[in-house]
Amino acid sequence: MRFDPARASRTLVAALVAVLAGTSPAAAQQFEWEGSIWSRFETRDIDGGPDETFTVMQTRIGATGVFSPMVRFFAQAQDVRRWGEETSTTDGSADQFDFHQGYLEVGNDETPLRLRVGRQEYEVAFGRLLGMPVWSPTSRAYDGLVAVAPFGESARLEVFGFQIAEGSSPVNDDDEYLAGAWAEFGLGGGRTLHLFGIHDRDNADAETSRTTLGTEFTGATGPVRYRVEAAVQAGRVEDLDISAASLMAAFASVPFADGRGSVGVGYDRYDGDATPGAGETAGFSDLFGRNHRFLGFADLFNDPRDNTDGRGLTALNLRGTWELKDALVLRLDWHRFDLVDDEGLGEGRLADEVDLQVMGPLFDRLDVRTGVSWVGAEAPAIALGRTGGDQLFGYLQLSAGF
Numbered sequence: 311m312r313f314d315p316a317r318a319s320r321t322l323v324a325a326l327v328a329v330l331a332g333t334s335p336a337a338a339q340q341f342e343w344e345g346s347i348w349s350r351f352e353t354r355d356i357d358g359g360p361d362e363t364f365t366v367m368q369t370r371i372g373a374t375g376v377f378s379p380m381v382r383f384f385a386q387a388q389d390v391r392r393w394g395e396e397t398s399t400t401d402g403s404a405d406q407f408d409f410h411q412g413y414l415e416v417g418n419d420e421t422p423l424r425l426r427v428g429r430q431e432y433e434v435a436f437g438r439l440l441g442m443p444v445w446s447p448t449s450r451a452y453d454g455l456v457a458v459a460p461f462g463e464s465a466r467l468e469v470f471g472f473q474i475a476e477g478s479s480p481v482n483d484d485d486e487y488l489a490g491a492w493a494e495f496g497l498g499g500g501r502t503l504h505l506f507g508i509h510d511r512d513n514a515d516a517e518t519s520r521t522t523l524g525t526e527f528t529g530a531t532g533p534v535r536y537r538v539e540a541a542v543q544a545g546r547v548e549d550l551d552i553s554a555a556s557l558m559a560a561f562a563s564v565p566f567a568d569g570r571g572s573v574g575v576g577y578d579r580y581d582g583d584a585t586p587g588a589g590e591t592a593g594f595s596d597l598f599g600r601n602h603r604f605l606g607f608a609d610l611f612n613d614p615r616d617n618t619d620g621r622g623l624t625a626l627n628l629r630g631t632w633e634l635k636d637a638l639v640l641r642l643d644w645h646r647f648d649l650v651d652d653e654g655l656g657e658g659r660l661a662d663e664v665d666l667q668v669m670g671p672l673f674d675r676l677d678v679r680t681g682v683s684w685v686g687a688e689a690p691a692i693a694l695g696r697t698g699g700d701q702l703f704g705y706l707q708l709s710a711g712f
Contacts, residue, residue, distance in 0.1 A: 340376035348709030359698025365393040386411040390447040435504040441600025464496030484514040501529035516548040536562040550591035554583035574629040580614035582622020584653040593620035608683040622650025638670035660691040680706040
């Protein structure tokens with residue numbers, strides 16, 4: 311029999327996965343590969359600030375081993391790099407190569423409880439507070455445990471606990487944790503209710519112990535689709551009591567031309583206070599959120615609390631979309647950013663941002679996302695260090711996967 315290197319490598323990997331799952335290779339019922347690659351060119355021109363042009367690339371390969379109806383294992387390796395970052399054409403150091411995910415899952419959709427243990431991507435509801443930032447080349451993964459309990463066909467409860475930092479590791483001095491629970495209820499008629507509670511704790515000398523409680527609701531009234539969100543935060547951040555920390559947000563859209571196009575309007579308010587009392591700090595934080603989905607593609611605001619020094623942020627969003635062909639969509643967004651409390655800065659207006667994008671499939675298994683963003687910055691945005699001035703940002707991303 312001729313030696314087949316490809317077949318031998320597949321057999322070896324299957325055997326290793328089976329050993330990790332505590333079974334023999336013969337017990338594995340299924341073994342599947344998946345992979346993806348994308349490359350994105352970016353250029354940014356900032357008045358009064360540094361200009362930057364580069365190309366970044368993400369490559370992933372993953373494998374799923376299904377050993378029984380109750381047990382499966384997933385591992386995903388990831389390499390992230392900027393073109394030209396190596397010291398030479400023979401440099402093979404792979405500075406950002408890692409196992410992005412690796413977890414064991416016990417249970418399935420038909421069992422009363424499903425557990426996932428290990429390093430994993432995770433998202434709560436719409437991803438505003440815990441989300442997968444797909445724009446980031448490294449994305450985000452958590453080390454810990456997720457338990458999912460379905461209730462009938464239209465409801466479920468998820469409980470999670472993640473260790474963000476381990477004080478006994480070589481790179482961290484203190485422990486940091488993230489834990490919580492959220493529930494989803496399908497109410498019929500296209501309506502969905504989310505309830506969630508999230509607690510984050512950092513045991514550094516300036517300790518943080520913060521709890522976030524909130525709700526999200528989506529529905530439709532005739533042709534109008536809408537989303538409403540509300541949340542509050544309480545506890546301590548860096549040994550200061552939290553005050554003025556709430557979130558209110560809403561978005562509604564209406565289709566036209568038989569659904570080929572849509573127009574929408576949204577408003578987000580992250581509460582804050584420029585002058586909190588003695589021993590207090592202000593501002594609502596979106597934790598580990600998926601910011602592009604809500605606050606524009608120019609990345610002016612990745613945490614409203616930190617980005618405004620606790621003053622709070624409001625964001626008005628007008629949106630229009632048009633399907634060019636076969637799910638290839640043209641989208642135009644206008645954002646208006648203002649401070650909740652402008653004391654000491656003279657005015658509350660921060661910036662206007664316009665995002666024009668084309669996104670969707672070009673060919674079978676090849677997607678494109680390309681666009682340009684313009685930012686008109688006002689003095690407070692510059693004073694807060696969000697930008698050196700007006701910005702022009704452009705990008706072209708091609709992605710493929712199997």
